[in-house]
Amino acid sequence: xxxxxxGPEEYGRHGDGDAPRQxxxxxxxxxxxSPHAPALARTVQLVSGDFLLTVNPVDGSEMEPCPPVERxxxxxxLDAAERAEVERAARPPVPPGPAQPTxxxxxxxxxxxxxxxxLARGRSVRLTGPGGSGRTRLLDTVAEDCADLAPDGVVRLSxxxxxxxxxxxxxxxxxxxxxxxxxxxxxxxxxxxEIGAVVVLDDLEFGGESLDELLDATPECxxxxxxxxxxxxxxxxxxxxEVALEGLDRxxxxxxxxxxxxxxxxxxxxxWAGDLWFESxxxxxxxxxxxxxxxxxxRLRAGxxxxxxxxxxxxxxxxxxPYEPVDGAEVPLPPLGDAAAPxxxxxSRLSASARATLRFAVALGGEVPHQAHLPALVGDTHADAAxxxxxxxxxxxxxxSHYRLAAGVLTQLEAAGYxxxxxxxxxTAAQHxxxxxxxxxxxxxRVCAEADAVLAALTVVxxxxxxxGDGEQPVAVQxxxxxxxxxxxxxxxxxxxxxxxxxxxxxxxxxxxxxQAYFHHELGILALCCGQLDRSRAELEASIGLRGALSDKRxxxxxxxxxxxxxxxxxxxxxxxxxxGEEVPEAHAEESASPPRGVPTAxxxxxxxxxxxxxxxxxxxTPPAASTPEQGGGLKNLARRNLVAAGAGALLVxxxxxxxxxxxxxxGEAGRPSENxxxxxxxxxxxxxxxxxxxxxxxxxxxxxxxxxRPSDPGPDGKLGTADDPTPTASTSGxxxxxxSKEPDEPTKSPTKSPxxxxxxxxxxxxxxxxxxxxxxTSPDPEPTETEPDPTDTPTTPPEEPSTSDSASGPASSxxxxxxxxxxxxxxxxxGTPSGSGSAGTxx
Numbered sequence: 001x002x003x004x005x006x007g008p009e010e011y012g013r014h015g016d017g018d019a020p021r022q023x024x025x026x027x028x029x030x031x032x033x034s035p036h037a038p039a040l041a042r043t044v045q046l047v048s049g050d051f052l053l054t055v056n057p058v059d060g061s062e063m064e065p066c067p068p069v070e071r072x073x074x075x076x077x078l079d080a081a082e083r084a085e086v087e088r089a090a091r092p093p094v095p096p097g098p099a100q101p102t103x104x105x106x107x108x109x110x111x112x113x114x115x116x117x118x119l120a121r122g123r124s125v126r127l128t129g130p131g132g133s134g135r136t137r138l139l140d141t142v143a144e145d146c147a148d149l150a151p152d153g154v155v156r157l158s159x160x161x162x163x164x165x166x167x168x169x170x171x172x173x174x175x176x177x178x179x180x181x182x183x184x185x186x187x188x189x190x191x192x193x194e195i196g197a198v199v200v201l202d203d204l205e206f207g208g209e210s211l212d213e214l215l216d217a218t219p220e221c222x223x224x225x226x227x228x229x230x231x232x233x234x235x236x237x238x239x240x241x242e243v244a245l246e247g248l249d250r251x252x253x254x255x256x257x258x259x260x261x262x263x264x265x266x267x268x269x270x271x272w273a274g275d276l277w278f279e280s281x282x283x284x285x286x287x288x289x290x291x292x293x294x295x296x297x298x299r300l301r302a303g304x305x306x307x308x309x310x311x312x313x314x315x316x317x318x319x320x321x322p323y324e325p326v327d328g329a330e331v332p333l334p335p336l337g338d339a340a341a342p343x344x345x346x347x348s349r350l351s352a353s354a355r356a357t358l359r360f361a362v363a364l365g366g367e368v369p370h371q372a373h374l375p376a377l378v379g380d381t382h383a384d385a386a387x388x389x390x391x392x393x394x395x396x397x398x399x400x401s402h403y404r405l406a407a408g409v410l411t412q413l414e415a416a417g418y419x420x421x422x423x424x425x426x427x428t429a430a431q432h433x434x435x436x437x438x439x440x441x442x443x444x445x446r447v448c449a450e451a452d453a454v455l456a457a458l459t460v461v462x463x464x465x466x467x468x469g470d471g472e473q474p475v476a477v478q479x480x481x482x483x484x485x486x487x488x489x490x491x492x493x494x495x496x497x498x499x500x501x502x503x504x505x506x507x508x509x510x511x512x513x514x515x516q517a518y519f520h521h522e523l524g525i526l527a528l529c530c531g532q533l534d535r536s537r538a539e540l541e542a543s544i545g546l547r548g549a550l551s552d553k554r555x556x557x558x559x560x561x562x563x564x565x566x567x568x569x570x571x572x573x574x575x576x577x578x579x580x581g582e583e584v585p586e587a588h589a590e591e592s593a594s595p596p597r598g599v600p601t602a603x604x605x606x607x608x609x610x611x612x613x614x615x616x617x618x619x620x621x622t623p624p625a626a627s628t629p630e631q632g633g634g635l636k637n638l639a640r641r642n643l644v645a646a647g648a649g650a651l652l653v654x655x656x657x658x659x660x661x662x663x664x665x666x667x668g669e670a671g672r673p674s675e676n677x678x679x680x681x682x683x684x685x686x687x688x689x690x691x692x693x694x695x696x697x698x699x700x701x702x703x704x705x706x707x708x709x710r711p712s713d714p715g716p717d718g719k720l721g722t723a724d725d726p727t728p729t730a731s732t733s734g735x736x737x738x739x740x741s742k743e744p745d746e747p748t749k750s751p752t753k754s755p756x757x758x759x760x761x762x763x764x765x766x767x768x769x770x771x772x773x774x775x776x777x778t779s780p781d782p783e784p785t786e787t788e789p790d791p792t793d794t795p796t797t798p799p800e801e802p803s804t805s806d807s808a809s810g811p812a813s814s815x816x817x818x819x820x821x822x823x824x825x826x827x828x829x830x831x832g833t834p835s836g837s838g839s840a841g842t843x844x
Contacts, residue, residue, distance in 0.1 A: 042440060044489035047072055048529045049184035051565070057485035060521040060543075062558050063528060063565055075178035075191060083153055086174055090156060092398040093371060097388030103259050103288065107252040108138055111243065115224060116145045118241050119198055124215065124223040126204075126234060129245030131407025132285030135226040136202055136398065138245070142224060143200045150222070152197035158400030159204040159225075161452065164214045166494050168192055171199065171218070173491070182491055185531070189217050196220040203399060207232030215240070247282025250274060256284060260291020261298075269294065272333050279340045285406060288394040289342045293334050296349045300331045343409045344416035346393045353378050354386040358395070358405075362418045363425035364456040366410045368396055368403040370449075376432055401449050426460035430475045433457055438482035444490035447483060451495040454483050458502045465509040476506035477515050484522060497526055517546035521559055528562060533570045540566065 044055045052066040078086065105112070118125045119142070129135050143154045155174045157167060172178070172188060175195050183191065195218065204211075204227040211234050215223070225240070234240040248256065257273050258265055265273060273290065280286035338345045347358055356378045361368045368390070374383040387403065390396045396403040405413075413419075433454050437447050447454070461476045468474060473481075480503025487496035500522050507515035524539030540563045547555040567573055 042485070042489075044180070044444065044485075045070075046180040046182065046489065046491070048182045049187075051529065053488075053525070053529065055485050055488045057481070059554050060518055060558055061485075061488065061525045063525055063562055065565075072178070072181045075172075075176040075181065075183075077152065077175055078177055080153065082177070083155075083175070087154075087156055090174075090401050092401055092403055095388035095391045096371065097385050097392075100388075100392050101259070101262070103137075103256065105134075105137060105141055106256055106284075107248050108134070108141075111245065112138065112141055112145070114243065115142045119146050119222045119224060120149055122222050123241055124225070124239065125241045125243055126225040126227060127243050127245055128227055128229055128231075130283065131228060132283040133245050133247060134284040135245060137284075139200050139202055139224065139226055143198075146198045150197045152195055154198045154200060157199060157201045159201050159206075159227075160399050160404075161205065163494060164206065164210045167201070167214060168217055169491070171195065171221075180491075182493075182529075192217050193219060198222050198224065200224045202226045204231060207234055209235065211235070211240075212238050247280075248277075248284055248287070249282065250277050253277040253282055253284075253287050256287045257291050257294075260288050261294045268333065272336075272339070275336050276339050279336060285394060286340070286342075289346065289406075290339055292346055292393040293339065293342055296346070297331050297333070300349075341408070341412045343395060343412035346395060347413065347416075347418075350389050350393070351386065353380045353383040354389045356380075357383070357386040357390065358413060359418055359421075360425055360429055361396075361405050362410060362413050363422045363460065364429060364453055365459070366405040367453040367456045368405065369429065369453050370402060373432065373436070373450075377429060399452075402452060404452075423460070423464055426457050427464070427475060429453070430457040430461045430479045434475060434479040434482050437479070437486050442486075444486045447486035448490035448492040448495065451487065451492055454479070455495060455498050455502075458483070458499060462502050462506045462509075465506045467509070467511045473512070473515075474506060474510045477503060477510060477512060479503075480506060480519070481515065484519075488522075488526075493526065493529075497523070500526065513546055513550060514552070517543045517550065517552070517555060520546065521555065521562070524559070524566075525562060528566055528569075533566055537563065537566050537570075 042057065046053050046055070047066055047070060050066055051063045052070055054062045056062060115125055115127070115138075127135060127138070143156060147154055152175055155171060157170050157174070159167065162170070168188060169182070172183070172191055172195075175197065176191060197220075199218070199221050201223060204225045207227075211232075215238060223240075233242075254265065254270060254273050254277075273287075276286060276290055334342070334345060347355055353374070357368065357374055360377055368387070369377060371384040371387040374386055375381050377383070378386070387396070391403070395406055395409050397406045433450070436442055437454065458476060458479050461479070465474045465476045480499050484496055484499040484503060487493070487499055500519050504516060504519035504523070507513075507519060520539045520543035524536045524543060527533075527536035527539060540559050544556055544559040544563065547559060
């Protein structure tokens with residue numbers, strides 16, 4: 001039931017007639033004027049090689065490593081019925097109107113048998129003939145003869161504006177069932193090598209090495225190519241037979257003309273046809289068009305009375321005739337010049353809709369719009385019948401799944417003035433296609449079938465693009481913006497690339513930075529899918545730079561994710577410098593939502609600067625972070641603000657860790673160090689004990705003569721020992737330790753040994769742990785003992801933590817260098833713990 005036409009139940013009539021009459025929920029007359037919900041963006045997910053590609057027409061396509069659950073099964077071949085359906089869909093539509101008689105294939109029997117014999121032997125053949133020589137008609141006949149020669153049957157392909165890669169993918173999809181899947185090159189070749197078919201390829205546009213590449217990839221296929229003489233020939237090593245297609249002889253030309261007219265020729269018409277044969281070199285297309293001229297002449301001779309007599313609709317008569325027909329008057333035969341170039345004369349005798357269609361075809365470079373678009377373009381509800389008129393006159397010819405102007409017709413119409421107003425016609429077509437391609441009801445396959453006309457309109461309107469001050473988007477940008485995602489979803493990637501490049505140029509001419517960023521992003525995604533990593537990196541970096549200037553965070557994140565995939569594939573890390581205009585912290589927060597397999601090593605971990613590396617807790621086996629070499633320029637690429645933030649953050653964490661350590665170790669003691677420190681302690685007191693003049697607390701090691709359990713120098717295995725450990729490396733008695741017995745020039749000597757020492761001593765040396773007896777700070781250095789130095793006491797030994805009796809006064813009286821040194825000593829419970837582990841006594 002129509003929702004806009006309420007039924008009996010909606011009016012309350014349930015059969016008894018007593019229920020009150022109710023108003024329908026929505027007035028059908030004003031339903032179109034009510035606001036509609038905006039249509040959702042048409043996003044499509046497809047698998048390209050190892051990637052899962054999400055075609056997003058709003059923010060740009062996104063790529064991620066394809067999860068195993070999303071991987072499609074191995075493509076299987078189509079059966080005979082499915083192949084027939086695919087071939088039927090690839091043919092051009094039948095023009096509306098009365099069915100046109102099928103013309104016989106004359107004087108081609110010998111060539112036809114030769115082609116079938118060569119294909120049956122598995123040989124590839126190149127059929128060469130000029131435009132209008134009947135190559136397409138001959139290919140159709142040979143394809144019917146070879147239907148049972150190969151296991152995969154006959155595959156019909158069109159080479160019009162197609163590259164070797166395009167044809168390989170077209171062959172793959174014509175034989176395999178692989179929806180929304182585009183295999184990478186290696187897998188594609190693997191599948192193609194298993195195809196055994198007779199491939200009939202019309203309108204070939206390349207030769208030489210490109211043709212050799214196509215033949216090498218398909219060893220089990222026999223090709224029948226059709227090309228014009230200006231197409232490059234195959235290489236000398238290519239096993240391709242060459243067959244030339246000549247024009248018809250005089251008798252065959254007259255016979256074809258009679259079939260086209262539908263009657264026998266008069267003597268004058270036969271003589272006229274003989275002159276035409278000599279002028280046209282026997283091309284069959286010229287005789288088909290001459291037959292249309294004779295049919296028009298017959299209608300002119302019949303006059304208006306024949307139209308009324310046979311009941312033909314008045315609007316079907318040709319209008320704007322060059323002269324009025326007169327009943328019984330003799331209409332002369334067309335001049336020989338008009339017969340050799342008959343397009344303007346034929347067009348002048350067609351309907352207004354047909355002539356308007358020809359103007360659009362001229363504006364689109366010879367591409368004829370699909371018959372379904374003609375009513376909207378022309379402005380006539382019956383304009384779709386114009387295609388039938390043009391096909392009957394031989395002015396259009398099928399090319400793949402659509403129609404083009406026949407050979408020579410475009411040049412003839414341009415000379416006749418049909419190119420006037422070309423820009424306006426192309427702009428009208430572009431506006432229509434922009435609306436149509438973006439409509440939610442239009443599938444990507446339909447847009448791909450109309451790709452040649454869409455791209456032709458885009459080619460014309462892009463140079464006409466200018467910056468508009470009213471904020472309206474140029475039609476070229478609109479068309480590229482709506483057609484490009486459809487080409488991507490329909491797996492017509494050569495058209496996708498052409499649309500993106502045209503859109504990028506149009507956006508540049510219009511000064512639209514947002515659209516420029518979108519098109520560069522899409523070009524980077526396309527290059528990544530095709531394995532062109534350098535090109536992908538350049539396009540994505542350009543897009544990220546533009547989006548960073550626009551503060552487009554979502555677009556920037558999508559671009560950086562794609563750039564990370566490029567770095568992962570190429571093995572080259574990205575530069576660490578942030579893009580201009582990009583907020584690194586906020587962008588990093590959004591980047592946390594990484595793809596399923598994670599972001600590869602495109603964003604290496606930032607290293608701290610050299611001036612803060614010494615306050616980080618590291619094991620003895622780890623080299624300093626400042627000396628670690630980095631790829632891609634390392635710390636040279638760090639921004640200045642990152643250096644400052646890293647140093648300040650590390651210093652702040654060190655200070656906080658010291659405070660937490662002091663609080664943890666001082667709780668529960670009988671005497672608090674903060675209560676036993678004088679107002680002005682001497683900074684020169686207690687050089688070796690590290691006390692800085694503070695009195696030892698009750699029960700501390702100064703009273704008992706025994707050291708409390710605290711960390712000391714690491715042993716040979718890199719672990720810290722304590723005073724209770726049987727293998728400590730630091731002295732726990734009043735005797736000088738091995739470290740104290742070293743010479744002053746050794747790197748482990750305390751830089752604050754005496755105030756009289758040179759101030760150029762290394763500031764990274766820390767004070768030694770206090771012993772039970774504090775030597776006089778003014779006494780000379782103790783003499784070195786005979787004990788050999790410990791081999792484990794290296795310059796990289798971590799500094800030790802001062803005791804609780806002296807660390808309370810350290811921050812108040814020591815220099816910043818001393819503060820950093822005292823804050824870098826780890827707790828005994830945190831020995832060997834990596835930095836940032838969260839321990840209360842660990843300083844990162």
